[in-house]
Amino acid sequence: MPTTGLNIAALAQRTGVPPDTLRKWEQRYQILQPSRTPGGQRRYSERDVARVEWLRERLKEGYRISEAATLLGAAATEPAHSPREELRAILGALDRGDPAEIGVRLDQAFALHSVDETLAKIVCPLLEAVGDRRERGELNVADEHLVSEAVRSRLAHLLADTGGGVRGIAVLACAPGERHELGLMMTAIALRRDGWQIVYLGCHTPVADALALAARISARLLAISMALPEHGRALEVSFQGSERPRGLALVLGGAGASEPLAKRLGATNAKRGLPQSVAALRRFGL
Numbered sequence: 001m002p003t004t005g006l007n008i009a010a011l012a013q014r015t016g017v018p019p020d021t022l023r024k025w026e027q028r029y030q031i032l033q034p035s036r037t038p039g040g041q042r043r044y045s046e047r048d049v050a051r052v053e054w055l056r057e058r059l060k061e062g063y064r065i066s067e068a069a070t071l072l073g074a075a076a077t078e079p080a081h082s083p084r085e086e087l088r089a090i091l092g093a094l095d096r097g098d099p100a101e102i103g104v105r106l107d108q109a110f111a112l113h114s115v116d117e118t119l120a121k122i123v124c125p126l127l128e129a130v131g132d133r134r135e136r137g138e139l140n141v142a143d144e145h146l147v148s149e150a151v152r153s154r155l156a157h158l159l160a161d162t163g164g165g166v167r168g169i170a171v172l173a174c175a176p177g178e179r180h181e182l183g184l185m186m187t188a189i190a191l192r193r194d195g196w197q198i199v200y201l202g203c204h205t206p207v208a209d210a211l212a213l214a215a216r217i218s219a220r221l222l223a224i225s226m227a228l229p230e231h232g233r234a235l236e237v238s239f240q241g242s243e244r245p246r247g248l249a250l251v252l253g254g255a256g257a258s259e260p261l262a263k264r265l266g267a268t269n270a271k272r273g274l275p276q277s278v279a280a281l282r283r284f285g286l
Helices: 008-015 019-029 046-060 065-073 083-095 099-112 115-135 141-159 182-193 207-216 231-239 259-265 274-284
Strands: 168-174 196-202 221-225 249-253
Touching (some): 008 019, 008 046, 083 099, 083 115, 083 141, 099 141, 115 182, 115 274, 141 182, 168 182, 168 207, 182 196, 182 221, 182 249, 231 259, 249 259, 249 274
Parallel strands (some): 168 221, 221 249
C-alpha cells in the first residue's frame, strides 16, 4: 500500500515555512521524521506539521532556530512518547520546582499531540492532579498558581484563534462570583474545534448581561461554569426575573454544578469529561 502523508510542498503550504528552510531544519536539527514512499519520496505526518508550527511560533517569540530546536528536542526536555508520559514529566518538573520546564513541556504537548488529545489527556488530568495534591497539603498555593498560569497562557493563545460557526454561536461565561475559568477555557476551545462559533466572556459574568448578549447575537447555547457549589444559589437568584431568549439552550458545567440546580433552572447539566461534554452539546447546534 502507498505511504500516506504530505510531501514537502504541502508541508510548506500548511505551515508557511518555505521548502528550502524545511530541508535545512530536517538536515541540521533532525526535527522532522518523514516516512518514505516505495519510490523513496519523503512523506510528512501531522506530527511533523505540529513540530514545524511549534518552531515557527518560537521564532516569532524571538528564539533562534538552534535554540528552538534544542527546546523541542534537547535531552533534558525530550518530548515524551505518549500523553501519559508527558503528564508524568510535567508533574516531575513541578516536583523539582522548574517552571521553565513546565512551560516547555506544555508547549511540546500542544505541538506533538492534537489539541483535543492534549486537553483531554494531559491538561485536564494535570489540573486534577494539582488540585488533589493541594487538598492533601502536598502543594502550596504558589505551586498551584505556577501550573495554573502556565496552562492559562497557552489556553488564551488557543482561544485567540478564529474559526467555527457551523453549529451556531455559543456564549461561555463563569457564574457570578466564580473566578476559576480554566475548565471553561478548555470547553470553549473544544467546542470551537467541534464547529461552534465561540463568544467567551470569562470570569464573574452577570447573568443579565450574558443573556442580553446571547439574544443580541442569536446564540443557540449559553454555557455557565462554576467550580464552587456555593455559587449555585447566586446563579439561581440572578436568573429570577430574567427572560431567556427563545431558542437559547442553557448548560451548566464545572464541579460546582449539580443536576438538581440544572433542573430548577431548566438547564442541562453537562457531562463530566471534556470529550463527553462536547459530544453531548452537539444536539443544541444546527
